[in-house]
Amino acid sequence: MRSSFHSSARSLGALTLAVVLRLLREGLVVRALAWPGLITSLALVATAAAYAVTPTISIGNEELRAPLQAHGFRVELVEHPEVLLSEGSITRAIWKEDGRWILGRSWTDRNTLLLEAALRDFAGDRWRLEVPPLEARPGNIDRQVAMMAGLIGLLFTLYGVVMGAGALYRDRSSGALESELALPVPTWMHASARLLALLAVLGPALVISLLVVTSLLAITDVALWILTGTCAAVAGGAIGLVLMARSSAAHGFSGPLSRSLAITMAAIALGGWQPTLGRWLPLVSLGSFLSGTTPSLLIAPGTLVVGLLATLEFNRRECL
Numbered sequence: 001m002r003s004s005f006h007s008s009a010r011s012l013g014a015l016t017l018a019v020v021l022r023l024l025r026e027g028l029v030v031r032a033l034a035w036p037g038l039i040t041s042l043a044l045v046a047t048a049a050a051y052a053v054t055p056t057i058s059i060g061n062e063e064l065r066a067p068l069q070a071h072g073f074r075v076e077l078v079e080h081p082e083v084l085l086s087e088g089s090i091t092r093a094i095w096k097e098d099g100r101w102i103l104g105r106s107w108t109d110r111n112t113l114l115l116e117a118a119l120r121d122f123a124g125d126r127w128r129l130e131v132p133p134l135e136a137r138p139g140n141i142d143r144q145v146a147m148m149a150g151l152i153g154l155l156f157t158l159y160g161v162v163m164g165a166g167a168l169y170r171d172r173s174s175g176a177l178e179s180e181l182a183l184p185v186p187t188w189m190h191a192s193a194r195l196l197a198l199l200a201v202l203g204p205a206l207v208i209s210l211l212v213v214t215s216l217l218a219i220t221d222v223a224l225w226i227l228t229g230t231c232a233a234v235a236g237g238a239i240g241l242v243l244m245a246r247s248s249a250a251h252g253f254s255g256p257l258s259r260s261l262a263i264t265m266a267a268i269a270l271g272g273w274q275p276t277l278g279r280w281l282p283l284v285s286l287g288s289f290l291s292g293t294t295p296s297l298l299i300a301p302g303t304l305v306v307g308l309l310a311t312l313e314f315n316r317r318e319c320l
Contacts, residue, residue: 011185015193020200022176023167032159033201036152037209044216055111058084060095064122071118094119143292145217146225149210150290153229154268156206157236157286160198161260164237165244167194169253191241191314195307198237203230221294228285228295231303235283236264238310245314282306 023029056074058081059065065075078084081093082104091106092115101123105112110131117129171177180190206229214222240260247256264283271278271287278288278295282303285295 008185008189011183012189012193012196015180015185015189016196016200018180019167019194019197022171023163023197023201029163029201033205036155037205037212040148040152040209041212041216044213055092055115056090057115058090058093060093064094064119067122068115068118071114073115073118141217142220145213145219146292147290148213148217149219149222149225149229150286152209152213153206153225153232153286154290156202156209156229157232157264157268157283158261160202160233160235160237161240161264162257163198163202164194164240165257165260166240166253167197168241168244169256186315188311188315191245191311192307194241195234195238195310199230199234202233202237206230206233224295225289227297227300228289231282231299232268232286234303235306236260238306239263239283242310242313 056076057068058076058078059068060078060081062077065077068075078090078093081090081095082097082102084090085093085104085106088106092112093104094115095102095104101119103112103116103119105115113129113131117131120128168177171180177190181187207226210219210222210226210229213219219225240257243256243260243263244253267281267283268287268290271281271284271289272291273287275288275291275293278284279293280296280298280302282299283306285299289295
C-alpha cells in the first residue's frame with residue numbers, strides 16, 4: 001500500500017512538473033505574472049516622486065521671485081514665458097498682460113492651486129484661495145490599499161481562468177494531452193497536476209506582487225489577502241479547466257473561455273452582493289473581501305473541494 005502511494009505521488013509530481021515547465025516556457029505567461037507587481041510598484045514610486053519634487057515656475061517678472069519662493073516654489077526667470085508655455089518647453093508660467101497677472105499651466109493639480117493662491121495673495125485680489133492641507137482631505141487609506149490588493153487578486157484570478165482553460169486547449173491541440181493520457185496513470189492525475197501547476201505558478205507570483213505593494217503601502221491582513229487571492233486563482237483555474245474539458249476540440253477556445261470568465265466574475269460579484277455568505281466560499285470570498293468582509297479560513301479546504309470536483313468532472317470527460 002505504501003509503495004503504491006509513493007508511486008502515485010511520484011507520478012503526480014512528475015506530471016505537475018511537466019505542466020509547470022510548459023507554462024514557464026511561455027514568455028507571455030512569465031511576463032504577465034511579473035507585470036502586476038512591477039507596474040504597481042513603479043506607479044507608486046512615480047506618484048510619490050511627483051509629489052516630492054518641488055515644481056519649477058517660469059516667470060517673466062523679477063518681482064514675483066521672492067513671494068513665490070516664500071511659498072516654497074522654485075522660480076526661474078525667462079523671457080516670453082507665454083511663448084515657451086505654448087511651445088511645450090515649460091509646464092507652468094506666470095506673466096503680466098494688460099496690467100493683470102496671467103497663470104498658464106499644462107495641467108491642473110494641487111501645486112497649481114497652491115500657485116494660484118500665492119499669486120492672488122501677491123496681487124491683493126479680493127477673491128482668494130484657501131487650499132486645505134492634505135491631512136484634512138477625506139479618505140480611508142487602509143480601504144484604498146485593500147482595494148488595490150483586491151484588484152491584484154482579481155487579476156491573478158483571471159490569470160487562473162485563462163491559464164486553466166488555455167493550457168488544456170494548447171495541449172489538446174498540440175497532441176501533448178493525448179500523449180499524457182496514454183501514460184499508465186489514472187486520468188484524474190492529469191487534472192490534479194494541472195491544478196497543482198497553477199498553484200505552483202500563480203501562488204508565488206501573487207505573493208511577490210502583494211509583498212512588493214505592502215512594502216510600500218503596508219497592506220492590512222496581507223497574509224489573508226494572499227490566501228484569498230490564491231484560493232480564488234486556483235478555483236478560477238478549475239472552472240476554466242472543467243469548461244474546456246467539457247467542450248470538444250471542434251468548439252474552439254473562445255467559447256469555453258468566455259463562459260469561464262463570466263462564471264468567475266459572477267461568483268466574485270455574488271461575494272460583493274452577499275458578503276456574509278461569500279466569506280465562506282473560495283472565489284466568492286474575494287468579492288466579500290473587496291466589499292470589506294473578512295473571509296473565513298475555511299476557504300482553503302473549500303478550494304480543495306473545488307479541485308476535487310473539477311478532477312472528478314475531468315475524469316469522466318472525453319477531452320480529446
